[in-house]
Amino acid sequence: MSHENLNFRAAECSIPEIFDAVFEPIGKSGWKSNIVLTICGLLILGAAIAFSGQLYYGIGQTGLHIPVYWGGYIITFVFWIGVAHAGALISALLRLCGAEWKSAVTRVAEVITLFTLPAAGSFPLIHLGRTELFYYMLPLPNNRLLWPNFKSMLMWDVFAVSTYLTGSVLFLYVTMVPDLGIARPRMKGWIKTLYTILSWGWRGTAEEWKRVMEAAALYSVIILPVVISVHTIVSWDFAMQVVPGWHSEVFGPLFFVGALYSGTAAVFTMLGLLLWTYPGFKKVITQVHYDMLGRVWLVLGLAWAYLFFNDFVPAYYAHEPDKMDYLYYNGFGPYAAACWFLVIGNFALPLFCLAFQEFRRSIMPMFVLSIIVNIAMYIERVFIVIPGLEIYNGLNFNTIPYTYSATEIAIIAGTFGWSIGGLTLFCRIFPILPYWELAETKARQVEVDMAGVKVAYFQSGE
Amino acid sequence: MQEFHGELQWGMTIDVDKCTGCKACVVACRAENNVAVVGAEQAAMGRIMDWLRIERIHHGTYPHVHVDFIPMLCQQCGAAPCESVCPVFAAVHTHDGLNGQVYNRCIGTRVCANNCPYHVRMFNFTYPTWPEPMEKLLNPDVTVRNEGIMEKCTFCVQRIRRGTLDAKVEKREVYDGEVRPACEQACAAEALTFGLLTDSESAVSKHYDRNKFRSVLLHNEHDTRPNVVYLRPDRDPAPLESVTPLGNKSHGDHGHQENHSEMKPSAEATPAPEPAASATPVTEATPAVTASPRG
Incomplete structure (x- = not known):
């Protein structure tokens, strides 16, 4: 990491060196990833045991009770959906914008989507009272001619999340085919076989490159509306109900921007871990990339804060009775400490820190900040779901606060194990950085020495 | 004027003035409908199930305190x-205007319970159990609901079906009083009146017509078009204003609403939208707000 100038957006080594750096971790195991995989495996095992217990004894194993019908599972569902939005933003949006620096982070983002979206999608099923009958929500033919209720926002959720999962897997795969094809001759053993199968006989002809480019551009255009609709529909799960604090017009954009915000934080967490585990990547992921993505993060943070405060400042000024109860309960009720941590960790601290270039360019502080932001974003989802239900309480004898039970904690921890373990395993088998995009960016970057000052510009890709 | 979608529309009037809060209806409902007894441990976790509950609404300041008892059950909303x-x-509208709950179809998303302004939907968090002799007293006409599904007041649909089928066999209409839900049957004060709103000669229709001036639809701000009509106490005008059973804040009575961080019963947690939207008394001048029997 040496370049200060933002114009140097490509990797800081030659193209063959990029290849070596990108494919260096493939097929190798190290103690760091072994430890991570072991912990993740144990978490998944714990979640499996907890979920078996829940299936056997019933949903009463959770901490849910009668006014608070939705709890930790739905909160974590919204959280993972948010993290999963990293993929779409960074790949599709930056690809469409023609940002050259994107190539360092696109695949990291897409792979985060690949693993966190199934984690998210599992929660609506785990949360069901009768999980074994989840297929009632699918439009399967049956002899009673029963359809699912297409008027229900939970149905829209089913279709939105499954469409997004399909789209993001295809998006990731299509852009990975050239890498697999290029790397295939230099791989050994079962990884070579795997790459041979998955690369569909990629030879690297001009026609094939043209098709990959077109497909990537097409997917970018198609997936953006899907992304926006997915998280808007997730917000409608709440916003379309009568519960005060849920029934908010700003929830659609707030959820969407919040998802991108936490998704970008997840990318920084992942990048920090990658650079720690594979120091060779430091030649490829440069300070400039950190700086540029940090700016995007800052903008998203500002947008999130704008929408977040828009959610309750108008209600506060109008003294809307429902919303006032909700606000007082949030800010000064039993969860006041968490609420103020949310405001500081999600708004004050990141926006202050990210304003400084030195901060944006340093790996460790960005890693810590990304963890803080994602904890605060999780708390934000807690505040979206729980206080509204606790306040909207017709049972005047029933004022028991909601707490996570051991079963819920184990299952939620298991999805963290699944996501982190999956990402670790992916890094061992597949290139986590897009070699061909990095090489292309490097090839297009022209460096000129102008009387001792080095500058760079990009040749058109056409 | 409310539109009825089917030929029949079952409905109920609840005279809050007559209700003594004795909870005989609650017990009758549990006995009739096999509502599970969750036990002390689950009850402490807040999982008590009651298809019908009595809400207590306090007003006035000491020593002039008054309590109204509001029997709260599924309002069998038209919308x-x-x-x-x-x-x-799983939650469907039946041909005779009930909100049906198909237990076999329910997968337990619990979204219906979140969205119910009346909080009358109860969820089976555990497998249904009864203390020792009570499991021998289950009503054979009513399904015992399994763990993981939603249930709620059905207006004693098993009695409605029996009554309508008997009438069909005998090739006649259901006569008034043939179908009586358990709560209505158990009410000593005769605060509850059940019957066909579509039959202008039924007791419920007549009772409603006579007492239209004090009828109230709960949470009318959500336009749920409930088929349970509450009749507010007919005392002197001042208490009448402050009664506003459920869903309306009493304007002059802010004594116990100072602490906003406390959780409140829905009677106080919901706002009082000013124009005709909320639980406004239905007078002769504004007949459009509430249900009206049709001959």
């Missing part, structure tokens, strides 16, 4: 918020 959100059609 039910629970039905539209169920992804699998």
Whole structure:
């Protein structure tokens, strides 16, 4: 990491060196990833045991009770959906914008989507009272001619999340085919076989490159509306109900921007871990990339804060009775400490820190900040779901606060194990950085020495 | 004027003035409908199930305190918020205007319970159990609901079906009083009146017509078009203003609403939208707000 100038957006080594750096971790195991995989495996095992217990004894194993019908599972569902939005933003949006620096982070983002979206999608099923009958929500033919209720926002959720999962897997795969094809001759053993199968006989002809480019551009255009609709529909799960604090017009954009915000934080967490585990990547992921993505993060943070405060400042000024109860309960009720941590960790601290270039360019502080932001974003989802239900309480004898039970904690921890373990395993088998995009960016970057000052510009890709 | 979708529309009037809060209806409902007894441990976790509950609404300041008892049951809404959100059609509208709950179809998303302004939907968090002799007293006409599904007041649909089928066999209409839900049957004060709103000669229709001036639809701000009509106490005008059973804040009575961080019963947690939207008394001058029997 040496370049200060933002114009140097490509990797800081030659193209063959990029290849070596990108494919260096493939097929190798190290103690760091072994430890991570072991912990993740144990978490998944714990979640499996907890979920078996829940299936056997019933949903009463959770901490849910009668006014608070939705709890930790739905909160974590919204959280993972948010993290999963990293993929779409960074790949599709930056690809469409023609940002050259994107190539360092696109695949990291897409792979985060690949693993966190199934984690998210599992929660609506785990949360069901009768999980074994989840297929009632699918439009399967049956002899009673029963359809699912297409008027229900939970149905829209089913279709939105499954469409997004399909789209993001295809998006990731299509852009990975050239890498697999290029790397295939230099791989050994079962990884070579795997790459041979998955690369569909990629030879690297001009026609094939043209098709990959077109497909990537097409997917970018198609997936953006899907992304926006997915998280808007997730917000409608709440916003379309009568519960005060849920029934908010700003929830659609707030959820969407919040998802991108936490998704970008997840990318920084992942990048920090990658650079720690594979120091060779430091030649490829440069300070400039950190700086540029940090700016995007800052903008998203500002947008999130704008929408977040828009959610309750108008209600506060109008003294809307429902919303006032909700606000007082949030800010000064039993969860006041968490609420103020949310405001500081999600708004004050990141926006202050990210304003400084030195901060944006340093790996460790960005890693810590990304963890803080994602904890605060999780708390934000807690505040979206729980206080509204606790306040909207017709049972005047029933004022028991909601707490996570051991079963819920184990299952939620298991999805963290699944996501982190999956990402670790992916890094061992597949290139986590897009070699061909990095090489292309490097090839297009022209460096000129102008009387001792080095500058760079990009040749058109056409 | 409310529109009825089917030929029949079952409905109920609840005279709050007559209700003594004795909870005989609650007990009758549990006995009739096999409502599970969750036990002390689950009850402490807040999982008590009651298809019908008595809400107590206090007003006035000491020593002039008054309590109204509001029997709260499924309002069998004409435009039910629970039905539209169920992804699998477990909450459906029946041909005779009930909010049906298909236990076999329910997968337990619990979204209907979140969306119910009356909080009358109860969820089976555990397998249903009864203390020792009570499991021998279960009503054979009513399904015992399994763990993981939603249930709620059905207006004693098993009695409605029996009554209508008997009438069909004997090739006649259901006569008034032939179908009586358990709560109405048990009410010593005769605060509850059940019958066909579509029959202008039925007791419920007549009772409603006579007492239209004090009828109230709860949470009318959500336009749920409930088929349970509450008749507010007919005392002198001042208490009448402050009664506002459920769903309306009493304007002059802010004594116990100072602490906003406290959780409140829905009687106080919901706002009082000014124009004709909320639980406004239905007078002769504004007959359009509430249900009206049709001959």
